[in-house]
Amino acid sequence: MVRHRAAARLIHGLAAAPLLPAGARSSLARRLRAGMVRAGWPAAESRAALAAVAAGVGPAARADLLAQEAADEIAEGRTPAHLTAAVEADLAEADRAYARGDGEAAARRLHRVLHTQFHRVIHFDQLGSPLVDDPAAFLAPLHGSAVGRALLTPRGRRQPAAPPPTDRPxxxxxxxxxxxxxxxxxxxxxxxxxxxxxxxxxxxxxxxxxxxxxxxxxxxxxxxxxxxxxxxxxxxxxxxxxxxxxxxxxxxxxxxxxxxxxxxxxxxxxxxxxxxxxxxxxxxxxxxxxxxxxxxxxxxxxxxxxxxxxxxxxxxxxxxxxxLCNAMDLAPFARPKDSAARFTLGLVGTSAVAKDPRWAVEVLRLLRATDERYRLLLVGGGIDTGLSRAARDYAAELEAELAELAPSGAVTRLGHTDDVPGVLTGVGVVLSSSVRESFHCAVVEGAASGAVPVVRDWPFFAGGEHGARTVFPADWVVGTPAEAAARVRAVTADEQVWRAAGEAAAKHAAATWDWSVNAQCFDSLLGIDGV
Structure with a gap:
């Protein structure tokens, strides 16, 4: 284990020594970085040492070294700082293999690039994604490479699709x-x-x-x-x-x-x-x-x-x-709601980091700072900690926050249920705390039950032409936990206000998203006469 700066410099010098075989230098470079990380040296310092060694080996060995280090950082739950360099190096080697007719080697490296560049740790198990931040820049190495262009070359079809038959189903x-x-x-x-x-x-x-x-x-x-x-x-x-x-x-x-x-x-x-x-x-x-x-x-x-x-x-x-919106039968959710539900916030679906239940916990804290009647009901399995280190880290932070609230009974975790309509009879406000959603069926189901929706302006899409504010009525959507808490207080100010807001939400949900309204859209898409 590397414990002192002098030892780190010594191994760095040995790893970069030109007389050492490339394989030995690569092996020492990996040991160098692993030791520095275990010893607690700043990540930037260990990456700088790795970059120096990578510069001293051949392009194929450099690509393998950077790819392995990227995999190691991903395993530690982080987006690799040198992700672009690793992707570019592997793609350059894939292009060389493709040019010399070694398709197997080119495909092997391309597969590794795709696995690395689109790994779930980078895009799913954290609260942001470089693909969202700058899609063109993130994809430029892949789309600009020879193998990327070959991958995206259309094969086309010999003939167009035939129209639907008229003489049979x-x-x-x-x-x-x-x-x-x-x-x-x-x-x-x-x-x-x-x-x-x-x-x-x-x-x-x-x-x-x-x-x-x-x-x-x-x-x-x-x-x-x-x-x-x-x-x-x-x-x-x-x-x-x-x-x-x-x-x-x-x-x-x-x-x-x-x-x-x-x-x-x-x-x-x-x-x-x-x-x-x-x-x-x-x-x-x-x-x-x-x-x-x-x-x-x-x-x-x-x-x-x-x-x-x-x-x-x-x-x-x-x-x-x-x-076309999802096919949803909302009729089962129209059930009587008890008055006690008014102060219960419901978050349905908490198994992914992207659902960001910690945001919902922050909303609850703000509400309970002035009124301890508010409580949070978490429905569904917890974060799947087996997916990645990043998911485990988020789950650990969430668990610590929930543990603080446990003694007061402010949070209830229900786990998986097959009776979501029944559970929603006890929910007065349905939350969407996610950083990204395409549609968020749970919010629509909550609205159909008469719960008042409070929807985070999903950060992955906030600021764009379309997003949460174009999926849902604008007054359902909020930008911050403070805005969410303010909306909850306003719509739960008294029972009459709360019930009126819930009835309006249920009416909008049924008229906009129920399958009885949208089935004909699928018929039209498929060229099928309605029934």
Missing amino acids: QRVLLLLNGSAHFVQAIRERYAAHPGVELRYVRLDDDPVAGPLIRASRRMTAEALLRDTEYGRQVEAWLRPHLDWADTVFVDWAVATAVMVGLVDPGDTRVVVRLHSYEAFGRWPNLIDFSRVDDVVFVSEHLRDFTLRVAPGLTGAHAPRTHV
């Missing part, structure tokens, strides 16, 4: 890999529709597609190189489905959408729905949107953002884009 293939929560109402509608023959396939449950969907390295290689064995296996599995279907609807713009884009769909129409988190990952750079006819977003601000980060969504080969 339309055959709709619903493909899913992940949560089925948002397709349930859609699936039920078209399974019972006389003008639709529905086929529903979960790829993660399929014995052939399941392994293919999880083979991310091979998927990246096919997207870059084309005509690999992986691509032929995807073609063999997907082609019979494409030949049967008139329309393919892919929910979640993740690996399933990538797989569909690897195969020429013939005259089958392809529709992909993007929810939110996909836009912050590697997927928009892997999906061949020239083989997609329509992309559905659940909000305008998600469309705005995704068009900035996904080159395939603009230009001559781009698909049509639409904004």
Whole structure:
């Protein structure tokens, strides 16, 4: 362990020594940084030592060294300070391999770049994202590289999608890999529709597609190189489905959408729905949107953002884009609400750092400073601490804050429940404390129950043309915990005011977002006659 500055300088000098083999210098450089971190030296000092050593080795060894150090910093729950340098170095080596015809090496390095640059620690398990701060600058190395340009080159399709049939029911293939929560109402509608023959396939449950969907390295290689064995296996599995279907609807713009884009769909129409988190990952750079006819977003601000980060969504080969809200049956939430609910703030869904429940705790503190009747109900599982060190660090800070409030009974944690409508009968104010949301169904459900919404102006999108203030009525949205506390006090000033505000919110929710209102929008998108 490096404990003294003199020892750090000694190892630094040895690691940079030109007579040492490159591999030995790289190994010593890693030991140097690890020791300095354990000894408590400033991160800038250890990074400076690493940079000096990296400059003294060959480009391939330098790329490997920077990539490994980036991985180490990510494992420690931080966005690597030299992330751009690591990405650029790996991409330069990928370009060299691609130029000399070593596709396997190029694909391997490209996959590592995508894994590093779009790691969840950088974009999901902290309260900010460099992709949001400056999308063009963050993506410039990838989109400017030879392998990046090859990856994003449209393959196109041999023929356009055919119009819906008029002499038989339309055959709709619903493909899913992940949560089925948002397709349930859609699936039920078209399974019972006389003008639709529905086929529903979960790829993660399929014995052939399941392994293919999880083979991310091979998927990246096919997207870059084309005509690999992986691509032929995807073609063999997907082609019979494409030949049967008139329309393919892919929910979640993740690996399933990538797989569909690897195969020429013939005259089958392809529709992909993007929810939110996909836009912050590697997927928009892997999906061949020239083989997609329509992309559905659940909000305008998600469309705005995704068009900035996904080159395939603009230009001559781009698909049509639409904004359709989630399919939500809000009728079960219209239940009587007890008067005691007026002072209960509800936060439904707390399993992700992006939900930022600490913001809700701060709102509660401000309220209880003058009125201890206010309490906070947290519904859902806690932060998944197994995801990353960054998630664990946030969870630890949250737990410390909740522990301070526990003796007073100010916070109740319910955990997972299958009866959200029932829980909401005891909630008077529903919060959205998130740093980013595409739509936030929990707020809509809370509003439908008669709880008064208080929505944070989601920082990832605040200041843009669209955001929380264009999804919801402007008076629901606040900028700071102090503004949130002021709105809560105003709408809970007395029971009559609170009930009137809740009834207005419920009426707006039902008229704007209920499935009975929006189902026809999906019919129109798919070219299906209404029922």
